[in-house]
Amino acid sequence: MSASLDSGLPRPSQTTTLRQRLGELRGPGTAPRALDARALAALAANPGCRRRALLDGAGVDKAALASRLGSPAPFGQSQFAIMRGNSFEAKVKADGGRELLRLLGVEEPGAVSVPDLAAAGPQGRTARTALALREATAAGTWTLLDHPLVALEVAGSPVYLEPDAVVVSPDGRWTVVEIKSFPMIDGAADASKVGAAARQSAVYVLALERTAAVTEGATVAHSVLLVCPKDFSNVPTASVVDVRKQRSVTRRQLARLIRIEEIADALPEGTTFDVEGCSSAELTEAVESVPHAYAPECLAACELAFHCRARAREAGAVETLGRAVRGELGGLTTVDAVLAAARGEAGDPEDPAVAALRRARAMRQEALDRASAPSEEAGACR
Numbered sequence: 001m002s003a004s005l006d007s008g009l010p011r012p013s014q015t016t017t018l019r020q021r022l023g024e025l026r027g028p029g030t031a032p033r034a035l036d037a038r039a040l041a042a043l044a045a046n047p048g049c050r051r052r053a054l055l056d057g058a059g060v061d062k063a064a065l066a067s068r069l070g071s072p073a074p075f076g077q078s079q080f081a082i083m084r085g086n087s088f089e090a091k092v093k094a095d096g097g098r099e100l101l102r103l104l105g106v107e108e109p110g111a112v113s114v115p116d117l118a119a120a121g122p123q124g125r126t127a128r129t130a131l132a133l134r135e136a137t138a139a140g141t142w143t144l145l146d147h148p149l150v151a152l153e154v155a156g157s158p159v160y161l162e163p164d165a166v167v168v169s170p171d172g173r174w175t176v177v178e179i180k181s182f183p184m185i186d187g188a189a190d191a192s193k194v195g196a197a198a199r200q201s202a203v204y205v206l207a208l209e210r211t212a213a214v215t216e217g218a219t220v221a222h223s224v225l226l227v228c229p230k231d232f233s234n235v236p237t238a239s240v241v242d243v244r245k246q247r248s249v250t251r252r253q254l255a256r257l258i259r260i261e262e263i264a265d266a267l268p269e270g271t272t273f274d275v276e277g278c279s280s281a282e283l284t285e286a287v288e289s290v291p292h293a294y295a296p297e298c299l300a301a302c303e304l305a306f307h308c309r310a311r312a313r314e315a316g317a318v319e320t321l322g323r324a325v326r327g328e329l330g331g332l333t334t335v336d337a338v339l340a341a342a343r344g345e346a347g348d349p350e351d352p353a354v355a356a357l358r359r360a361r362a363m364r365q366e367a368l369d370r371a372s373a374p375s376e377e378a379g380a381c382r
């Protein structure tokens with residue numbers, strides 16, 4: 001872990017050469033698309049995918065890229081949903097943060113401090129947040145940090161993350177607050193949505209821990225406060241979500257991410273993902289020059305999922321059947337190889353996967369024979 005990361009700040013060290021290289025990959029004059037915790041959680045869910053690691057690292061707009069490839073992604077919120085979400089968030093943070101503290105179970109917080117976190121640029125905002133966290137911890141009063149900015153180094157590059165809020169309690173405990181617009185009905189919300197929110201919050205917890213490590217008296221709570229509308233109303237309600245498991249899984253997966261420099265170095269000379277300046281054919285060629293690791297889970301997490309799925313299907317890759325099936329099939333990597341092994345035309349009979357496939361095929365054949373047997377017998381009696 002680098003010293004600069006320990007201070008909670010990104011390394012100023014992302015080399016100029018790498019920055020230039022990533023700029024070339026995005027295209028001249030194209031601003032990098034910032035990674036957020038949701039994207040990081042998705043990246044951590046598929047750490048072996050070089051394609052996503054590179055495109056996210058370079059800040060390429062994957063949704064625009066997917067459209068140019070002819071496989072647009074079904075992601076994104078409507079303008080109405082965004083406005084509704086913003087007005088709900090304002091309601092949650094009303095009354096100088098007291099409403100939020102009530103949701104946290106603190107009825108009489110006394111004075112609540114809401115420091116101004118404005119600063120120039122992401123590095124300035126990250127430094128301002130780190131200072132506010134230190135001051136709040138030293139002051140020993142309730143403090144609400146509204147949209148702080150924290151940094152996490154991912155695959156050798158800094159990523160800036162913006163939780164909805166962080167509450168600092170008088171005992172120096174920092175709690176991440178995640179505000180969502182999906183409803184909590186009778187105290188429970190959709191499990192898959194809660195799971196996604198927990199994975200996203202775990203990324204914030206990891207980033208905050210870097211700053212807490214150099215802040216005297218600070219600890220980061222491994223439970224986050226999830227705030228949602230109550231029973232389809234606009235009234236906020238909250239639930240404490242334990243993210244210990246998601247934190248350790250994300251931490252492990254992010255550490256496994258392949259370094260972006262390594263992937264960029266392996267690209268053919270002149271490769272670019274310039275969505276504005278390249279033809280669809282050029283973009284397809286560029287995307288195909290980076291290996292991917294498609295799995296059906298990509299459909300819920302990555303803008304390029306339809307494109308990668310089509311390529312995986314064309315190649316007859318068994319990955320399209322799911323990670324569990326892929327794992328069971330061992331060295332058989334294509335559907336054709338699986339079928340040939342099952343028919344006894346290829347494959348080592350000693351290979352457990354091959355033996356299981358042949359057994360399964362024999363059982364299927366036996367079942368089919370049995371199903372057709374009664375009519376044959378009936379014919380013989382006549």
Ligand code: SF4
Nearest residue numbers: 049294298302305308
């Ligand atoms: S959809 Fe493609 S690029 Fe995205 S994570 Fe999956 S394999 Fe990687």
